[in-house]
Amino acid sequence: MVHETLPVMGTEWFQPFTEQPIALLSEEGEWIGDFPLDLDEALLRQLYRDMLAVRLMDERFTVLLRTGKVSFTAPMAGHEAAQVGVAHALRRGHDWVFPYYRDYGLALALGVPLVEIFGQMIATRADPNKGRQMPCHPSSRPLNIFAAASTVASHIPPATGAALSMKIQGTGQVAVCTFGDGATSEGDWYAAINFAAVQRVPAVFVCENNRYAISVPYSCQTATPTIAEKAHAFGIPGYHVDGMDVLASYYVAREAIERARAGHGPSLVELVVYRYGPHSSADDDTRYRPREEVELWRRRDPLARYQRFLARRGLWSEEWEQQLREEIAREQAEAIEAAERAGEVPAEWMFDDVYAEPLWHLERQRALLRAELQ
Amino acid sequence: MVHETLPVMGTEWFQPFTEQPIALLSEEGEWIGDFPLDLDEALLRQLYRDMLAVRLMDERFTVLLRTGKVSFTAPMAGHEAAQVGVAHALRRGHDWVFPYYRDYGLALALGVPLVEIFGQMIATRADPNKGRQMPCHPSSRPLNIFAAASTVASHIPPATGAALSMKIQGTGQVAVCTFGDGATSEGDWYAAINFAAVQRVPAVFVCENNRYAISVPYSCQTATPTIAEKAHAFGIPGYHVDGMDVLASYYVAREAIERARAGHGPSLVELVVYRYGPHSSADDDTRYRPREEVELWRRRDPLARYQRFLARRGLWSEEWEQQLREEIAREQAEAIEAAERAGEVPAEWMFDDVYAEPLWHLERQRALLRAELQ
Amino acid sequence: MATLTMVQAIARTLAEEMERDERVVVLGEDVGKRGGVFLATEGLLDRFGPDRVIDTPLSEAAIIGAAVGMAAHGLRPVAEIQFADYVFPGFDQLATQAAKLRYRSGGQFMAPMVVRMPSGGGVRGGHHHSQSPEAHFAHTAGLKVVVVSTPYDAKGLLKAAIRDDDPVVFLEPKRLYRATREEVPDDDYLVPIGKAAVRREGTDLTIIGYGTSMPEVLKAGEELARAGVSAEILDLRSLVPWDIEAVTRSVAKTGRVVLVADAPRLSGVLGEIAATIAEELFDQMLAPPVRVAGFDTPYPYAQDKLYLPTVTRILNAAKQVLEY
Amino acid sequence: MATLTMVQAIARTLAEEMERDERVVVLGEDVGKRGGVFLATEGLLDRFGPDRVIDTPLSEAAIIGAAVGMAAHGLRPVAEIQFADYVFPGFDQLATQAAKLRYRSGGQFMAPMVVRMPSGGGVRGGHHHSQSPEAHFAHTAGLKVVVVSTPYDAKGLLKAAIRDDDPVVFLEPKRLYRATREEVPDDDYLVPIGKAAVRREGTDLTIIGYGTSMPEVLKAGEELARAGVSAEILDLRSLVPWDIEAVTRSVAKTGRVVLVADAPRLSGVLGEIAATIAEELFDQMLAPPVRVAGFDTPYPYAQDKLYLPTVTRILNAAKQVLEY
Numbered sequence A, B: 001m002v003h004e005t006l007p008v009m010g011t012e013w014f015q016p017f018t019e020q021p022i023a024l025l026s027e028e029g030e031w032i033g034d035f036p037l038d039l040d041e042a043l044l045r046q047l048y049r050d051m052l053a054v055r056l057m058d059e060r061f062t063v064l065l066r067t068g069k070v071s072f073t074a075p076m077a078g079h080e081a082a083q084v085g086v087a088h089a090l091r092r093g094h095d096w097v098f099p100y101y102r103d104y105g106l107a108l109a110l111g112v113p114l115v116e117i118f119g120q121m122i123a124t125r126a127d128p129n130k131g132r133q134m135p136c137h138p139s140s141r142p143l144n145i146f147a148a149a150s151t152v153a154s155h156i157p158p159a160t161g162a163a164l165s166m167k168i169q170g171t172g173q174v175a176v177c178t179f180g181d182g183a184t185s186e187g188d189w190y191a192a193i194n195f196a197a198v199q200r201v202p203a204v205f206v207c208e209n210n211r212y213a214i215s216v217p218y219s220c221q222t223a224t225p226t227i228a229e230k231a232h233a234f235g236i237p238g239y240h241v242d243g244m245d246v247l248a249s250y251y252v253a254r255e256a257i258e259r260a261r262a263g264h265g266p267s268l269v270e271l272v273v274y275r276y277g278p279h280s281s282a283d284d285d286t287r288y289r290p291r292e293e294v295e296l297w298r299r300r301d302p303l304a305r306y307q308r309f310l311a312r313r314g315l316w317s318e319e320w321e322q323q324l325r326e327e328i329a330r331e332q333a334e335a336i337e338a339a340e341r342a343g344e345v346p347a348e349w350m351f352d353d354v355y356a357e358p359l360w361h362l363e364r365q366r367a368l369l370r371a372e373l374q
Numbered sequence C, D: 001m002a003t004l005t006m007v008q009a010i011a012r013t014l015a016e017e018m019e020r021d022e023r024v025v026v027l028g029e030d031v032g033k034r035g036g037v038f039l040a041t042e043g044l045l046d047r048f049g050p051d052r053v054i055d056t057p058l059s060e061a062a063i064i065g066a067a068v069g070m071a072a073h074g075l076r077p078v079a080e081i082q083f084a085d086y087v088f089p090g091f092d093q094l095a096t097q098a099a100k101l102r103y104r105s106g107g108q109f110m111a112p113m114v115v116r117m118p119s120g121g122g123v124r125g126g127h128h129h130s131q132s133p134e135a136h137f138a139h140t141a142g143l144k145v146v147v148v149s150t151p152y153d154a155k156g157l158l159k160a161a162i163r164d165d166d167p168v169v170f171l172e173p174k175r176l177y178r179a180t181r182e183e184v185p186d187d188d189y190l191v192p193i194g195k196a197a198v199r200r201e202g203t204d205l206t207i208i209g210y211g212t213s214m215p216e217v218l219k220a221g222e223e224l225a226r227a228g229v230s231a232e233i234l235d236l237r238s239l240v241p242w243d244i245e246a247v248t249r250s251v252a253k254t255g256r257v258v259l260v261a262d263a264p265r266l267s268g269v270l271g272e273i274a275a276t277i278a279e280e281l282f283d284q285m286l287a288p289p290v291r292v293a294g295f296d297t298p299y300p301y302a303q304d305k306l307y308l309p310t311v312t313r314i315l316n317a318a319k320q321v322l323e324y
């Protein structure tokens, strides 16, 4: 379990409910924050490495899809800065994370072993979840990553509950819950955050707002200019943040998390991002998204912007990039191999873990299948 | 069907999101609005008559309960100004109303025949709903009062849908939907208003905020100081109104309704009220409400305040009061009698109206019961 | 040993379990000062404070979903849904989160929680204070389902449910909350989930019931006895898992069975049990299994009492299988 | 006459009905430009505009609940739930509002609406893109429930559902959307709700199925034929009301029955039908009714194909009843 010690903040740097998204880096990669950057070089470079690893993993997923090894992917390119920023803002293995299906970048940056990630994607024995779910459903007990469910927004009430338990038990933990813009339309989203606000639980609700829910554009999703301002419905702060800016994502999340940890209650953090790929491998986004729009956002690539930032500080070079890419490629290739080597999930695992102990009707069904397979 | 022609408003008088509730009458009954009162004397007096009739009906309900004629009541004393104000702000029989279980005052002021109200309470053949529901569930097809269901907030999505139909069909109607403060915590409440806002449907969502959901105080319900500000989550205006002031309730509702009718979309109207009685006849509110609090609010009685207003204008007298009370008592007594005379709901009605036509399995069950009863 | 109503037994049991294990917390609408609308949580707030007795906002999704998160994080939440009819706004949290958490995480996470709810009719509650939605839970893999009918069982099964490592839906027939009193031992006993109770031994036919309808079932048994017919009566108590051994043992013996419950008939739990009996005991059956269920209408108000299986209806069914 | 897949037949039918009756509107997630994630609403937006083809926010409660209000107000909404698994956040709107509106208002209001949803497994969709929740609807009085399995039926039943004055839950097995093509007449025909189809005539045993599992059921029928066994095969098509006449006629003839569907077994629809057969045809049965259902686990991913009733499993059950 990884425990990071985060710098303790003296002040609150960010204003909720801004019209313009909070950014700390200009498109050219200049630091435009009005407070001192307090991160060491190792972390600054790690953020880049993680983003790059996520981008490359996304590409891997597509390859695995093409070769028929995985049945489905939920592209995360464009979400890297948001996911990596948040991952580093929390105490890994201590705080809890409630991710959704687009969050394998978050999982990676939280330290989920690659072999587990690919094991889950391919559904082999390397998957700690025993091949029970579709690809793109992160979960890790040791890292306190609550098993994602496909049902949009269904994890928000459990996040509130876990945070309430943290408060009751005084564990000093925080629950960080991520979701898309579409998720904010579900009743459970609202009901759960309302409860969290009443109880002032240590939770941070993070929206990766890519302005589409599959094909449904933001304008059909809600009439509020921002997601952040929905926080008014709960009486909690809502931060409108440039989610293509890894430092803005990191710092706002960190402040929100530490506020929560200090007992000041939950907040809502909106990270404005863009998904470069289709919604999923089953989607055709040309039906609903103009190519110019995609191009426009491609020019705002979160990796490129952060690369410029690092380069300005002498923390990035072509060489390092090359080296990183090779390392990452190797790690991922090895992980895929190891995941495949672990072998297929046995048929009978289907009947385990429905309950803590086996019930008679399931044992009968297990026997029926066993007979059939013999 | 009653069609009232409402005065056309030139301007918008009210500001959303005020900290202080909007009031048009001082506690002493002075007009404190900053625009001219444009209601004729007949209507001014009708408002009083309706409020008084609601108060007396509430007392009737309690008597019917004591004598075992009804099995349940949901006291509405304290909500009269809010309900009567809203009822007169809409076009009766043209607009649609989506009430909840505490809204028999609204139903009365909308013109539901008393015999139907008491028929529903006692569950006799005088109930157009055929005795299908518990007492306190208004419904009237001719008056476009959508049949109330007990499930809190479950009527909000249908209200949005009806309003969407009005918009699509261009009927010039408005859907007015009422509910309590507790209802605002249900996910369906939020999901439905969000949809309404996106579609800019002609709907007005009215909260009768009595600051309790059974025993649960407002502070456990939500962390926002007002319900009105939750409108920020939808990008629509939210009005914080003194619901013990019948004129404020009327005017704000009227403005919101006419805004909706004119195509400017939905709004949220919070009417701050107090329920003088227990939550229901099954409740014991002394367990959770200090008597001083009840007393404090009793001193703000909406009938007394409005009576003072009328008296100042020479529109109220002891005599008139006496006459009204007698008239109302007579009407209600007669209605109860007529409702009882209508006779019991036949057993076999249980099987009607599950579907438009009878299905075989229900016909078998009907036969089974018939055999048993013979 | 105290003589208690069912709802008193439940309130005491909650207090005992909270005393025993500080991870046990109670949450729901009106469970605090009000002590629950049926007083099942009376006195708990005073005794255990607002951190362990939580008045929630009016959202069943928030209640059930929060319980999942609390349970996954290490507590043992007992959530109250004010009436079983109101579980539906929170049904997704039960079906998607509570029921599937252990499975989808490969056993990494679990949701040891109890969702208590007053269920069933007979109290003039109309549509939304009368339903018996157990079939919805029984059809949802990952949930255990219990329906109690006596104060003694209420205590023992509630304790078992709270200590169970899986989500348990715990149905409490509200009509029986105060219907009778019974001696309830003070000690810490468990009634195991999954075991039926033989309420009366008999040889001529088996009547299987549970929950709200048990008083009528028992009355029917007495009437039959008076008429010289020996009915064996089972109270299922648990619906998932249900006690197939007890059921087949009894029906194999009597060869005739009537199944009784107040939930709607179509695709209900009684269908499951009747179909299983038909499948397993085909050769031993002397008559077809007959169900006496609620009618397939929304729960009516005016006909409140007629909706529920009446003693007459049960006796008619018994006659049918006896004279077959 | 065109040769169409099931999903094409559905898209055409929606267009035809919208053309015929301007009260018909379509709403749901991604039904607009995207044409639905399965393309069941393809082309509708262009043809009928955004007032009649409404991309909704991501809320099943808003979709179903709004449909209730639209229907009550005079439209004929056809709501799409993107996957049947996602009906649960909107289940209360179905159970509390749609199903009970006519009843609770004494027939004053009604909710003539259709809720279409792709259901069933076999597409590697894991927990939440594979479920067959029909039992939940069948157990809810006030809803009609249809499950189609052929392009022809999809057209005729969808038309019937749209013209029906009651709320109809219309399940479309997603595995069959593009599995086969069939000639679908261009004319305006209806397939009545409540009538089963005899897919094969036979005398030795009856196999009753519906929806997702029909291809396996038919294959089992062929295999049996090759082995000299004459199976009669019924496709139920409607679950509420279900076709008791067709079922009893067939089973009375064959005396043996196997029931097949992919939904979980416990308290499922098959239990209802098996129990009814056992009750009604006791004397005519030569063997116990045997059910081949989905397993009582959440729908797994890795074992996607094994979860569904396989041909082998159906044949084993057939053998069981034949050799009884």
Ligand SMILES: Cc1ncc(C[n+]2csc(CCOP(=O)(O)OP(=O)(O)O)c2C)c(N)n1
Binding pocket: A102, A150, A151, A152, A153, A179, A180, A181, A182, A183, A184, A208, A210, A211, A212, A213, A214, A279, D029, D058, D060, D082, D083, D086, D089
């Ligand atoms: C309750 C529910 N309804 C529908 C779906 C189908 N679905 C999967 S993803 C998705 C869109 C989600 O959009 P958003 O929340 O913005 O996240 P994004 O995919 O854009 O990151 C939909 C409708 C679902 N998974 N759950």
Ligand SMILES: Cc1ncc(C[n+]2csc(CCOP(=O)(O)OP(=O)(O)O)c2C)c(N)n1
Binding pocket: B102, B150, B151, B152, B153, B179, B180, B181, B182, B183, B184, B208, B210, B211, B212, B213, B214, B279, C029, C058, C060, C082, C083, C086, C089
């Ligand atoms: C979904 C649902 N959950 C619980 C209940 C039980 N219940 C009936 S009224 C009520 C309180 C409602 O409070 P509020 O909305 O503030 O309205 P008020 O009664 O104060 O006017 C509760 C919890 C219900 N009817 N519906």
Ligand SMILES: [Mg+2]
Binding pocket: A180, A181, A182, A208, A209, A210, A211, A212, A213, A214
């Ligand atoms: Mg999105």
Ligand SMILES: [Mg+2]
Binding pocket: B180, B181, B182, B208, B209, B210, B211, B212, B213, B214
């Ligand atoms: Mg209230």
